[in-house]
Amino acid sequence: MADLNWSGPVDFHCHLDLCQNMRAEYARCESARCLTLAVTTTPKAFSRNEGMARNGHFVRAALGMHPQLVAQRASELSLFEELAPSTRYIGEVGLDAGRRFYPSFERQKIVFERVMALCARLGDKVISIHSVRTARQVLDVVEQTGAHRTCVPVLHWFNASESEIRRALDLGCYFSVNEQMLQAPKGRKLLETVPLERVLTETDAPFQSDEKGGNSPGDVRGAIRLIANAYSKDNSATEARIRRTATELLAN
Ligand SMILES: [Zn+2]
Numbered sequence: 001m002a003d004l005n006w007s008g009p010v011d012f013h014c015h016l017d018l019c020q021n022m023r024a025e026y027a028r029c030e031s032a033r034c035l036t037l038a039v040t041t042t043p044k045a046f047s048r049n050e051g052m053a054r055n056g057h058f059v060r061a062a063l064g065m066h067p068q069l070v071a072q073r074a075s076e077l078s079l080f081e082e083l084a085p086s087t088r089y090i091g092e093v094g095l096d097a098g099r100r101f102y103p104s105f106e107r108q109k110i111v112f113e114r115v116m117a118l119c120a121r122l123g124d125k126v127i128s129i130h131s132v133r134t135a136r137q138v139l140d141v142v143e144q145t146g147a148h149r150t151c152v153p154v155l156h157w158f159n160a161s162e163s164e165i166r167r168a169l170d171l172g173c174y175f176s177v178n179e180q181m182l183q184a185p186k187g188r189k190l191l192e193t194v195p196l197e198r199v200l201t202e203t204d205a206p207f208q209s210d211e212k213g214g215n216s217p218g219d220v221r222g223a224i225r226l227i228a229n230a231y232s233k234d235n236s237a238t239e240a241r242i243r244r245t246a247t248e249l250l251a252n
Pocket of ligand 1: 013015037092204207
């Protein structure tokens with residue numbers, strides 16, 4: 001675990017195994033002392049990630065079942081259930097009602113409900129949750145399964161109305177935010193409602209893309225600047241607060 005003098009960044013949602021050179025990205029996060037939640041998209045990908053994370057101190061591998069892959073990979077749910085007791089970190093899981101993935105939405109719901117009910121029962125999980133056009137449905141599942149009582153839901157790239165954000169706060173959710181989302185009005189709005197204590201930084205690398213090519217894993221400097229600005233704090237105080245939150249969630 002990170003030692004007391006640890007002063008690196010926090011990337012609470014990125015896909016190291018989908019970057020061009022997975023091993024190099026693991027090594028880079030370690031040498032940058034970046035506290036990283038390396039999410040995965042299929043249960044089959046977990047063991048390889050877990051093996052690499054185990055060699056270092058700063059990266060945690062999470063067991064995932066991405067909603068965009070449920071149509072092809074729902075059969076891996078049994079592997080998910082088999083592996084879940086062995087890790088504290090779950091993600092990426094969730095729902096996606098974007099046009100491309102809407103055809104599998106009913107299936108996604110069944111899978112996500114099973115995943116969250118399992119987490120609720122096992123307890124002590126940190127869960128990184130995807131919610132494209134499904135803020136309300138995601139919160140319904142969190143609440144109905146009781147996952148928020150025994151686990152920590154972290155809403156990744158959460159685009160929602162103010163009342164949904166308040167509901168998520170009441171359920172004890174955390175929010176991982178990236179530079180790209182904070183450049184949009186909705187992202188800035190989120191920070192007006194959420195206290196800094198519930199905010200974490202992420203990159204969603206390698207998916208976050210803009211004309212500059214997006215951020216690499218661990219490159220959260222732009223996000224920190226935008227968050228600091230939103231809370232009228234300086235960058236280092238903002239970073240320190242986020243580091244403390246992440247350390248609390250990822251300890252053990
Ligand atoms: Zn992601």
